[in-house]
């Protein structure tokens with residue numbers, strides 16, 4: 339006798355519903371965090387730190403390596419010898435590729451152990467940025483630039499290579515703001531792309547005002563580190579003393595077994611996902627994009643026919659209907 343498809347389908351894997359909230363989001367951001375923490379075999383100090391990261395979305399600690407001066411000297415030297423364009427940009431991206439000390443900061447084993455505790459997955463340092471002075475960057479969430487599926491498996495680790503005070507453009511954060519929903523371009527009704535960044539910044543300013551979020555300047559001593567959760571709102575304060583430097587390094591980390599992508603450049607509901615091909619700074623190797631335990635070939639997805647992957651590939655491959663829709667969306671926003 340023929341069986342109906344539903345009765346012949348294999349039973350779903352047996353999984354405690356509670357476990358889903360452990361693996362689909364970092365445990366410190368899970369609705370089950372309190373009970374997960376209770377079951378965890380950790381010291382009281384570790385539990386306190388995890389509770390504070392869960393509540394505030396950041397922690398500050400001493401960088402677990404002694405020779406910060408050597409890193410600071412090396413990073414100033416990088417800016418002294420680099421070309422004019424980089425000096426004007428006031429940042430060097432991925433100096434880890436050529437500078438062993440920058441790489442050693444990104445690969446510090448104490449930080450990696452801590453991130454393993456905070457995220458319960460293997461951390462993957464994938465980008466370094468070094469700054470000679472404050473960035474004065476407007477308030478944003480890093481989820482716009484770096485995001486993962488499952489969500490929020492990303493964090494920033496920011497090391498002060500000299501003392502930071504109110505005068506030399508410290509970082510600012512909005513404690514607890516990581517618990518807000520993720521507001522990326524399409525969540526705000528904006529089409530993807532750098533052109534809409536000003537609208538994104540304005541939306542976040544309105545959100546902060548509406549919710550009455552309280553800003554905190556992060557005044558770090560040389561050798562201190564700030565770790566922040568993916569969705570914590572943060573930015574750079576104005577530089578009050580233009581003669582001051584603000585030598586620093588930020589390393590951005592993803593975690594194992596995720597899809598990695600750039601939401602700012604993606605329209606997921608139009609089939610356009612800007613996947614990232616990240617390199618693990620620890621190994622120098624590419625990291626596969628993983629979805630439900632399966633390796634995803636981002637290049638192959640991009641080459642699917644237009645009816646399947648509607649907005650990806652070259653413009654000539656795109657569905658005319660979606661091209662028109664996107665054009666209308668953009669025109670509407672610019673009006």
Ligand SMILES: O=C(O)CCC(=O)C(=O)O
Nearest residue numbers: 473474475494573574588
């Ligand atoms: O260093 C700063 O002022 C901002 C850095 C930042 O936003 C980041 O690295 O994600």
Ligand SMILES: [Fe+2]
Nearest residue numbers: 478479480572
């Ligand atoms: Fe950022």
